[in-house]
Amino acid sequence: MIDSPAIGARIDGAVVRNPALSQTGILERIFSSAFRGLVYPQIWEDPLVDMQALALKPSDTLVTIASGSCNVMSYLTANPARLIAVDLSPAHVALGKLKLAAAAHLPGHTAFSNMFRYANLKSNVALYDRHIRPNLDPATRAYWDGRDIMGRRRIAGFSRGFYTTGLLGRFISVAHIVAKVYGVDPRELLRMDSIEQQRAFFDTRIAPIFDSRSFRALTSLRASLFGLGIPPAQYEALAGDSPDGMCGALKARTERLACSFPLKDNYFAWQAFGRGYQPGDGASLPPYLESRHFETVRRNASRVEIINENLTAMLAVRPAGSVDAFVLLDAQDWMTDQQLSELWAEITRTATSGARVIYRTAATQSPLPGRVPDGILNQWDYRAEESLAYGARDRSAIYGGFHLHIKRGRD
Structure with a gap:
């Protein structure tokens, strides 16, 4: 779980494309180093849109990139049979395993909500020590017991405001400071009624x-x-x-x-402009934090496996025709032609007939045509109109494109 040469090599393999002494190569290596820590305290893909596009069934096996694991947890509300999440960042893996242990072992929804909705209560550290820590694997426990650059236990971030941590949390904080330099308080947007x-x-x-x-x-x-x-x-x-x-x-x-x-329906806007989730009853929240879903999430937490690995490498050891749904987030924007082709070769091999793949892109268009061999892409139907419709409903609003492919062979 703690950073190692092998972990660093996998992240470099995903990010680094240029010589070390080139300007872009230097930037790539700086980014790779930063990505070994926590990047996303909250994931920025709308899980409601995801679950509509995936049309998950109780018999399905879902493979996804973990990131902050908000959507990993939210997919459990659809009752898939199995969920396999991978991530190159050991911090993201530790966060996902923390959430799973919390769902399984905290006393109830109030404690779970205190930990991951509010994420800024001093009592959260006691919840961790009493209920979560004893149920973590040694590597995950070592991560959260470990110290940050200021010498504080990492788990203490949940007593100070976890959603202001990580690269993304700090970036949003800096964006608020920049806005105030221009005389604007972004929180004022949240007072608007229409x-x-x-x-x-x-x-x-x-x-x-x-x-x-x-x-x-x-x-x-x-x-x-x-x-x-x-x-x-x-x-x-x-x-x-x-x-x-x-x-x-x-x-x-x-x-x-x-x-x-509407702000009342969009927790992504509250995170961006308010640096946390909306307070009060009836607030927009990720599905896994809604009280009505807590028992389902708790019951299904044991169905999740979170792995610190490259997605293509993980799929390469799986049986053919064993995965019903794939969530790639925006990872393909980082990939070379060879990496894309290798990934889609494994997706195609492991996909069941009728399997669904969803992903997002910074630009509007899919990166696959002309970069992945036609012999692979021709085994999939790209749902252009549905992709546009799903993208329009994505409340995170930060991506240029949402994309849905369905494996041919089943009506």
């Missing part, structure tokens, strides 16, 4: 920040978006998706997050 008010606030207060010369200069630096978990290769894809470059792409995605969905 989409019309949300749009007016965005147009008059937030949009001018993106149009400023200094902000354009800042976002022209590829390293400026490492905190979003965007490596150099994905930076180019995102910047190329807007005629106005990176600043235009970020403005369009922020506008959609701020204006396209």
